[in-house]
Amino acid sequence: MIAGLIKRAAFYTLVGVIVVAAVFPFYYAILTSLKSGTALFDVGYWPTSVSLVNYVTVLSTGTFLRNIGNSLLIALAVVILSLLLGVTAAYALSRVNFRGRSLLLLTILSVSMFPQIAVLAGLFELIRALGVYNTPFALIFAYMIFTLPFTVWVLTAFMRDLPVEIEEAAIIDGATPWIIVSKVFVPLMWPAMVTTGLLAFIAAWNEFLFALTFTASSSQRTVPVAIALLGGAGQFEIPWGNIMAASVIVTVPLLVLVLVFQRKIVAGLTLGGVKG
Amino acid sequence: MLVVLTAVAAWPLLRTIYFGFTDASLADIGSARWVGFGNYYSVVMLPSGASFQDGLLVDPGWWQAVWNTVRFTVISVSLETVLGMIVALVLNAEFRGRGLVRAAVLVPWAIPTIVSAKMWAWMLNDQFGILNDILLSLGLISEKIAWTASPDTAMIAVIIVDVWKSTPFMALLILAGLQMIPGDLYEAAQIDDVPPWKVFWKVTLPLVQPALMVAIIFRGLDSLRVFDLIYVLTPNNQQTRSMSVYAREYLFDFDRFGYGSAASTLVFLTIAILTVAYVTAGRVSISGAQR
16 A cells, blocks of 8 residues: 555656656746846746846847748748648559659658758759749748658558548549549548648748758848847847747747647657658 | 659759869859869878878868767667656556646657757856756755856757757657557556566567667657757857768858868768668667567
């Protein structure tokens, strides 16, 4: 009886440690973002006073609002493009038989595991040649390298599990491949598309290396780059309060998204993993 | 789709490899001259008759970056595997509030890498950081540590942040593997009165191994190409500079586009070779266990 009690206590302590370790850093960032002036430099674990001055500063000075807009635009465009290309490609890969299909699938998957630095120089040249350097198009284009393989991979795995009879019925009724994809598959694949779309959105929202390299002016930056390069008034002064406020602003929507769609995201991640 | 992937992946990769054999510079990429393997290794003769070796393969900075990356990958992925296993086992147990705990565990994964780097940079701050405060009040350290700045601790700082950020991913993949283990195996073990640790080693671990291997390879490949975390958390630090950071510095900061491309090519080759080695070794050990 007592041994059982100790066991339970130990288990819940472990659970407690895990939860605190996972959540505390973000809690502390929120705490810091609500401090102003010299209160910032007093270490404390509980909120003492609440001041929104850091949020006001971040949103009213500089280009941070513009950066949020850039990130939103780029991430949405990436999601739409990769889903559009992904669904059609997945249809071909799961239904049309051709030689070397599995090899092609493996190659596609390996592209998403690529070190991005390996394509950086070549992409840089290409983007300058296309004249899209320092525009959102550069990043929308570049992000296809990691969202597209993943989207194709998951959607193909999902599409394979759909019964062929459905589309055979459609073919007998005289539907073209495009009609089959848009009228039959898309409604059935909605859950998988939501999952992959979310993951693509998160990946595009968080990306740093390409965003840092392919933008030059501060108004074209995405939020991760903006936060990384957020400077203070003085050369040696780091505006921690502002950085934390900006961090909270870009993270909260993402957190809400992830927690609301928890199950879908976990399913998508493990599908990519377990079947890989 | 294939056209886009070719344009965005295959073509740039080939161009990068090509630039690695040239003396291209950022300002005028088009007028690059072919220099063969000069970026990798060359012997330069001085007018005085003395000679010295030049190129990536004899650059101690490059080898330091390789060593940093490998060290970072091995240590952080091992820690993430162990911790991820613990978290997955906890989440696999039935208890009240499991949904909440799972949600909490997802938090670090959902936070952008740059944000977590900045958050931790603040927590690890030498003067005002909360981590020094906690360790001081617990009596574990006697004076404040400059985590990210000091050469001895910079790598530890990077590993702490990476482990915090990536353990959830590891835990979720392991958890998916755990949930596929049929429950009657555990019931049988319970009837036979097998001690829990033995159940773990003889039942859980072998059955979860495939999922574990996949999780490790995903995380390993991700760590080998690490850039953003190190670039933001410990800028300009020899002790943590990874291969990707090294390559980008030469590409865009030092204006040696060709040399940087050569470094990028080597990163690609290194990772490809390590992947093949891991997959081969993994196959061997799996088939060995089956015998």
